[in-house]
Amino acid sequence: MLLxxxxxxxxxxxxxxxxxxxxxxAYARVSDIPEPVxxxxxxxxxxxxxxxxxxxxxxxxxxxxxxxxxxxxxxxxGQKLEDRIAATAARGIRIIGPNCFGVYSPGGxxxxxxxxxxxxxxxxxxxxxxxxxxxxxxxxxxxxxxxRFSKAISYGNACDVNECDLLEYLYQDPETKxxxxxxxxxxxxxxxxxxxxxxxxxxxxxLWKGGLTQGGARAxxxxxxxxxxAEAVWEALFQQTGAIRANSLEELLDTTLAFLHLAPYRGxxxxxxxGGGAITVAAADxxxxxxxSVPQFSSQLxxxxxxxxxxxxxxxxxxxxxxxxxxxxxxxxxxxxxxxADDSVDTIIIDELEFSGASAGMKNIAExxxxxLNEAAQVLIDIxxxxxxxxxxxxxxxxxxxxxxxxxxxxxxxxxxxxxxxIPVFLTLERAAxxxxxxxxxxxxxxxxSQRV
Amino acid sequence: MLLxxxxxxxxxxxxxxxxxxxxxxAYARVSDIPEPVxxxxxxxxxxxxxxxxxxxxxxxxxxxxxxxxxxxxxxxxGQKLEDRIAATAARGIRIIGPNCFGVYSPGGxxxxxxxxxxxxxxxxxxxxxxxxxxxxxxxxxxxxxxxRFSKAISYGNACDVNECDLLEYLYQDPETKxxxxxxxxxxxxxxxxxxxxxxxxxxxxxLWKGGLTQGGARAxxxxxxxxxxAEAVWEALFQQTGAIRANSLEELLDTTLAFLHLAPYRGxxxxxxxGGGAITVAAADxxxxxxxSVPQFSSQLxxxxxxxxxxxxxxxxxxxxxxxxxxxxxxxxxxxxxxxADDSVDTIIIDELEFSGASAGMKNIAExxxxxLNEAAQVLIDIxxxxxxxxxxxxxxxxxxxxxxxxxxxxxxxxxxxxxxxIPVFLTLERAAxxxxxxxxxxxxxxxxSQRV
Numbered sequence: 040m041l042l043x044x045x046x047x048x049x050x051x052x053x054x055x056x057x058x059x060x061x062x063x064x065a066y067a068r069v070s071d072i073p074e075p076v077x078x079x080x081x082x083x084x085x086x087x088x089x090x091x092x093x094x095x096x097x098x099x100x101x102x103x104x105x106x107x108x109x110x111x112x113x114x115x116x117g118q119k120l121e122d123r124i125a126a127t128a129a130r131g132i133r134i135i136g137p138n139c140f141g142v143y144s145p146g147g148x149x150x151x152x153x154x155x156x157x158x159x160x161x162x163x164x165x166x167x168x169x170x171x172x173x174x175x176x177x178x179x180x181x182x183x184x185x186x187r188f189s190k191a192i193s194y195g196n197a198c199d200v201n202e203c204d205l206l207e208y209l210y211q212d213p214e215t216k217x218x219x220x221x222x223x224x225x226x227x228x229x230x231x232x233x234x235x236x237x238x239x240x241x242x243x244x245x246l247w248k249g250g251l252t253q254g255g256a257r258a259x260x261x262x263x264x265x266x267x268x269a270e271a272v273w274e275a276l277f278q279q280t281g282a283i284r285a286n287s288l289e290e291l292l293d294t295t296l297a298f299l300h301l302a303p304y305r306g307x308x309x310x311x312x313x314g315g316g317a318i319t320v321a322a323a324d325x326x327x328x329x330x331x332s333v334p335q336f337s338s339q340l341x342x343x344x345x346x347x348x349x350x351x352x353x354x355x356x357x358x359x360x361x362x363x364x365x366x367x368x369x370x371x372x373x374x375x376x377x378x379x380a381d382d383s384v385d386t387i388i389i390d391e392l393e394f395s396g397a398s399a400g401m402k403n404i405a406e407x408x409x410x411x412l413n414e415a416a417q418v419l420i421d422i423x424x425x426x427x428x429x430x431x432x433x434x435x436x437x438x439x440x441x442x443x444x445x446x447x448x449x450x451x452x453x454x455x456x457x458x459x460x461x462i463p464v465f466l467t468l469e470r471a472a473x474x475x476x477x478x479x480x481x482x483x484x485x486x487x488x489s490q491r492v
Numbered sequence: 493m494l495l496x497x498x499x500x501x502x503x504x505x506x507x508x509x510x511x512x513x514x515x516x517x518a519y520a521r522v523s524d525i526p527e528p529v530x531x532x533x534x535x536x537x538x539x540x541x542x543x544x545x546x547x548x549x550x551x552x553x554x555x556x557x558x559x560x561x562x563x564x565x566x567x568x569x570g571q572k573l574e575d576r577i578a579a580t581a582a583r584g585i586r587i588i589g590p591n592c593f594g595v596y597s598p599g600g601x602x603x604x605x606x607x608x609x610x611x612x613x614x615x616x617x618x619x620x621x622x623x624x625x626x627x628x629x630x631x632x633x634x635x636x637x638x639x640r641f642s643k644a645i646s647y648g649n650a651c652d653v654n655e656c657d658l659l660e661y662l663y664q665d666p667e668t669k670x671x672x673x674x675x676x677x678x679x680x681x682x683x684x685x686x687x688x689x690x691x692x693x694x695x696x697x698x699l700w701k702g703g704l705t706q707g708g709a710r711a712x713x714x715x716x717x718x719x720x721x722a723e724a725v726w727e728a729l730f731q732q733t734g735a736i737r738a739n740s741l742e743e744l745l746d747t748t749l750a751f752l753h754l755a756p757y758r759g760x761x762x763x764x765x766x767g768g769g770a771i772t773v774a775a776a777d778x779x780x781x782x783x784x785s786v787p788q789f790s791s792q793l794x795x796x797x798x799x800x801x802x803x804x805x806x807x808x809x810x811x812x813x814x815x816x817x818x819x820x821x822x823x824x825x826x827x828x829x830x831x832x833a834d835d836s837v838d839t840i841i842i843d844e845l846e847f848s849g850a851s852a853g854m855k856n857i858a859e860x861x862x863x864x865l866n867e868a869a870q871v872l873i874d875i876x877x878x879x880x881x882x883x884x885x886x887x888x889x890x891x892x893x894x895x896x897x898x899x900x901x902x903x904x905x906x907x908x909x910x911x912x913x914x915i916p917v918f919l920t921l922e923r924a925a926x927x928x929x930x931x932x933x934x935x936x937x938x939x940x941x942s943q944r945v
Contacts, residue, residue, distance in 0.1 A: 170770030183893030254776030254786030261807035262769030316715030317623030323707030333707030354714035439636030441904035451894035
């Protein structure tokens with residue numbers, strides 16, 4: 040893994056049965072390594088781990104990640120082994136794990152489990168995860184949307200380094216601008232609470248808390264031996280600290296995308312611009328259900344839009360229905376300029392307009408409109424550069440079948456184009472609205488706190 | 493459209509300026525057509541529509557669809573035109589529309605707007621839609637998941653044939669087993685209510701009601717001139733009639749998929765079988781949040797599972813964590829047989845196990861496990877045939893990037909494989925749980941009604 044990921048530091052395999060592993064000289068014990076060691080990855084069976092950690096400490100290793108499972112999550116015997124590791128850690132070596140996937144650090148070239156095909160580029164997003172699986176899944180899914188990571192850390196049972204230590208570290212890490220996490224249980228609730236209050240004044244913290252239902256709590260206990268906690272307590276924590284609550288992997292990533300691309304601002308008034316009646320109805324419903332508002336335009340703005348849009352099939356009042364998913368580029372430009380210049384809205388959501396025939400996934404449309412980006416896409420990019428309001432985009436997966444996979448490829452390329460221009464792209468209006476609402480909640484909280492101080 | 497869709501009946505173009513259109517003799521007026529006409533599609537500008545409808549009536553045409561917009565949805569003038577059409581309809585011709593996309597009827601070979609590339613196969617699902625765009629979008633997306641339609645009818649302003657007439661028709665239509673719809677407003681609330689009570693005793697009705705928020709209601713008014721209605725009234729209607737409420741396009745289609753593949757049953761106790769700690773935690777949370785329960789297994793069943801699964805990294809209590817997304821086929825088989833034979837659960841959800849290396853979207857996994865279906869997939873199909881409990885599957889889109897599109901193609905093929913075997917496949921656990929909960933609500937209501945009668 041280290042080799043294929045391109046780790047450039049020295050590697051010392053330790054194995055009592057081999058003298059050479061993949062071209063590296065192997066050592067029977069940690070104490071045999073002739074040079075100072077910074078970091079160890081421990082994968083021996085659970086009963087042997089405490090002794091190896093002792094050896095690492097004796098050899099002056101500063102930190103280790105223990106990928107092995109079979110500790111407190113399996114019962115009393117495991118708990119005893121874990122207690123021994125924690126006791127060793129307290130004497131001068133920092134431990135990540137056990138029962139984890141460890142660290143993915145693109146800058147340092149470090150990854151063991153199984154991020155071999157993860158990006159080598161760093162980015163502003165950190166992810167801490169009590170789950171190993173999610174420490175794989177989150178960066179993998181996110182990377183497809185252009186989200187890059189400073190560090191992703193799977194910390195498992197957290198016998199030494201825990202969620203608070205990691206938050207503290209990421210708070211100070213200049214590479215990290217957005218902190219995300221999957222948490223099952225917290226050891227020190229009071230420290231966690233105060234820390235979140237401190238961190239969220241500077242960086243957004245987006246947390247997915249698992250195990251808040253009865254069945255979920257039971258699964259949490261089997262997974263990392265944590266206590267799930269009460270829904271009401273956690274909800275209060277989110278409210279009072281300004282940390283953003285995400286209830287699913289999708290919400291975690293969507294919200295991250297909003298923070299990544301939108302400059303800080305406040306204001307829940309949204310204009311939705313779509314190309315169809317039901318789409319704009321659904322958009323308004325979805326926005327208002329997440330706490331955004333879709334205010335009716337002034338009669339002045341309505342009159343202006345009436346001079347731009349066709350008299351039949353369009354709607355001017357907000358949401359704006361431009362009467363077709365394929366509006367003429369100059370019409371789209373004029374609509375965006377008019378709405379963009381108006382004081383009554385804070386954000387513009389472009390809802391499922393077509394920027395390439397093929398993104399609709401329809402053969403006949405692709406034949407008529409082509410599979411490359413159309414002029415409307417360029418209009419949007421140009422407008423975005425001059426507009427004082429954020430643009431948010433919804434590009435739904437219309438082509439759902441295996442036989443329509445090429446259209447989905449085009450849709451993704453269209454999405455990448457907008458993402459590269461700093462426009463966040465979401466898969467459904469509901470998801471866009473939720474991400475935007477989460478983003479705004481953070482900035483509302485942050486401003487209210489700064490006014491109080 | 494008719495030609496490319498393969499309509500086999502006679503076609504009479506009517507156009508005063510042409511004598512021949514695409515090889516068909518054209519007629520200047522409807523009255524010039526020498527043979528009896530069953531059905532007309534009217535696309536002339538709005539002011540000319542009432543006269544054309546009159547001509548159709550005079551010529552003995554039984555029904556017409558009016559695709560033209562510019563009627564009551566644009567104001568008083570439009571309302572007057574629409575009133576004239578309705579008056580003509582009352583004298584003996586049935587009208588669908590105006591301001592609609594009309595009928596998609598694969599059995600009859602009929603489609604005008606723009607279902608040219610829709611399946612010619614019929615199926616058990618009907619869709620009625622006040623929106624033209626959704627009458628395109630719903631069958632298009634659904635067809636990618638193997639859902640086939642008896643009829644999809646976009647009925648727009650409903651100046652004559654309305655949602656009640658269509659419900660009544662589909663109630664009696666032997667081809668239709670599941671009724672779905674997108675509704676903006678209802679003309680006759682009392683008839684609609686009673687009709688739904690009647691229809692849901694025999695066929696499920698899944699409705700997406702648009703315009704229940706302030707902004708949504710405004711958009712509805714611009715779109716089809718309907719009144720949005722109050723949230724509480726509609727919620728009561730759903731509760732009392734047993735119609736299923738869907739709040740988005742995704743929920744409408746997911747719920748349809750559940751009805752399509754699951755035999756009627758009751759019971760909200762679910763077992764989730766997944767391959768990872770956080771995945772099963774999230775699964776339990778999502779299930780219980782939608783009103784399903786994830787009961788703890790009896791100690792007997794737990795002991796049995798403990799003999800099948802590895803002692804470390806797995807969980808036996810429900811949710812079941814089989815310790816890896818790639819469980820050995822015999823392990824998966826034994827787990828499914830044990831859980832399947834137990835009385836404590838009604839449904840088994842298979843959550844994001846891997847049935848092909850490539851469905852994970854990871855190059856290194858695809859290299860190790862291949863891109864074709866693995867043996868675990870066959871285990872599932874075999875088990876499904878003998879199991880007395882329904883199986884539901886979650887196959888998430890892991891490969892989100894444009895560069896990973898080939899993996900998404902494999903994932904879809906894996907999904908198709910299970911769909912063909914009658915196992916509903918969902919994109920996220922949250923969506924699976926909601927669809928299942930909707931499905932169960934219908935059967936709970938239906939049984940409670942039949943007991944009362």
